[in-house]
Amino acid sequence: MxxxxxxxxxxxxxxxxxxxxxxxxxxxxxxxxxxxxxxxxxxxxxxxxxxxxxxxxxxxxxxxxxxxxxxxxxxxxxxxxxxxxxxxxxxxxxxxxxxxxxxxxxxxxxxxxxxxxxxxxxxxxxxxxxxxxxxxxxxxxxxxxxxxxxxxxxxxxxxxxxxxxxxxxxxxxxxxxxxxxxxLGLDRRETPLPEPCPWCGGELTLHSAPDGPPSVTCSGGRTCAAPVPLDSGERARVWEWDDLPELIAALGVDIPTAA
Structure with a gap:
């Protein structure tokens, strides 16, 4: 080094x-x-x-x-x-x-x-x-x-x-x-979420890293109708930082209670 x-x-x-x-x-x-x-x-x-x-x-x-x-x-x-x-x-x-x-x-x-x-x-x-x-x-x-x-x-x-x-x-x-x-849960990790995707029922995964904001992916890929783009490999829908509030609302998560 x-x-x-x-x-x-x-x-x-x-x-x-x-x-x-x-x-x-x-x-x-x-x-x-x-x-x-x-x-x-x-x-x-x-x-x-x-x-x-x-x-x-x-x-x-x-x-x-x-x-x-x-x-x-x-x-x-x-x-x-x-x-x-x-x-x-x-x-x-x-x-x-x-x-x-x-x-x-x-x-x-x-x-x-x-x-x-x-x-x-x-x-x-x-x-x-x-x-x-x-x-x-x-x-x-x-x-x-x-x-x-x-x-x-x-x-x-x-x-x-x-x-x-x-x-x-x-x-x-x-x-x-x-x-x-x-x-703080900000180290690099991938965590499956307990709730399925509200749009297709696919598996949701939370991705966190120390050098950037968290994101969530859905395994449904092209079959998922969520209003977010696909990843570069077109295998998963991706909720980036600005999209996460919409996903949280769709999942019915109560922020004051959860936080």
């Missing part, structure tokens, strides 16, 4: 985690849902959802959860936080040379601190900040000498990330990304 590919895959995984984190927090506070209708479509169609303010939420590993509605999502979230926070600790120990009080620095956990706030270090800022900070190290940001106002040149706040740590960052970020996507 090339250096550029390792960087790109790591950055993509970190951004996916950040992009899906609000959905995972919402899942923790929502009873476990079936795979159908797709979680992201159910949230889109359901009225009254409040947008999650992710940046204002304390990290899962630093707060109590007296009655979580979805233990699987909570376990996934805690596991992802630990992976990302521990990775930040590892990278900071290896390449960080910031001075005390430099806001660019990652502060590791300090159990000797006088209060829990300072003991948590940078972890108290949450997963979003940790992902952004790690991305900066992967992209070798702030690794050049800095010029002070008086003309003096100071050492860079960070060293270039060694190749072995880049690969460790890639491995960890991809594991964490997979856990988030799996918890």
């Amino acid at each position: 090339s250096y550029a590919q390792a960087v790109n895959e790591t950055v993509r995984a970190l951004r996916t985690i950040r992009g899906q984190w609000a959905a995972l927090l919402l899942a923790i506070e929502t009873p476990p849902a079936d795979h159908w209708p797709p979680r992201q479509l159910a949230h889109t169609m359901r009225e009254g959802d409040d947008e999650q303010l992710v940046e204002d939420r304390a990290p899962l590993v630093l707060r109590e959860h007296p009655a979580p509605l979805n233990l699987a999502a909570l376990d996934a979230g805690r596991g992802v936080e630990r992976l990302i926070f521990d990775l930040a600790d590892t990278l900071a120990a290896a390449v960080q040379r910031t001075g005390e009080g430099d806001p660019r620095g990652w502060v590791c956990v300090d159990p000797r601190a006088p209060d829990s706030h300072r003991a948590a270090g940078s972890r108290r800022h949450g997963l979003h900040w940790a992902c952004v900070w790690i991305e900066g190290r992967v992209l070798d940001e702030d690794t050049a000498p800095e010029h002070e106002l008086d003309g003096a040149v100071s050492a860079p706040p960070f060293e270039v990330l060694p190749l072995y740590l880049l690969h460790e960052a890639r491995r960890t970020a991809r594991i964490a990304e997979a856990r988030v996507l799996r918890a």
Whole structure:
């Protein structure tokens, strides 16, 4: 694997985690849902959802959860936080040379601190900040000498990330990304739906993938009268993202109940 590919895959995984984190927090506070209708479509169609303010939420590993509605999502979230926070600790120990009080620095956990706030270090800022900070190290940001106002040149706040740590960052970020996507049902999978096609009685299959919206196919192919196009092989009718609400309505699925 090339250096550029390792960087790109790591950055993509970190951004996916950040992009899906609000959905995972919402899942923790929502009873476990079936795979159908797709979680992201159910949230889109359901009225009254409040947008999650992710940046204002304390990290899962630093707060109590007296009655979580979805233990699987909570376990996934805690596991992802630990992976990302521990990775930040590892990278900071290896390449960080910031001075005390430099806001660019990652502060590791300090159990000797006088209060829990300072003991948590940078972890108290949450997963979003940790992902952004790690991305900066992967992209070798702030690794050049800095010029002070008086003309003096100071050492860079960070060293270039060694190749072995880049690969460790890639491995960890991809594991964490997979856990988030799996918890949300957004990993690559094909799931038969319990209901037959309303137009022909054929078998319906839900297709999900981490790099695109879900779709549904009907095995009826040309014999199916559903008002959606055939796939490229003309073997199945395909409901893409924009067509799924019509299919859900035809199946009589109650979105508020299902989601």
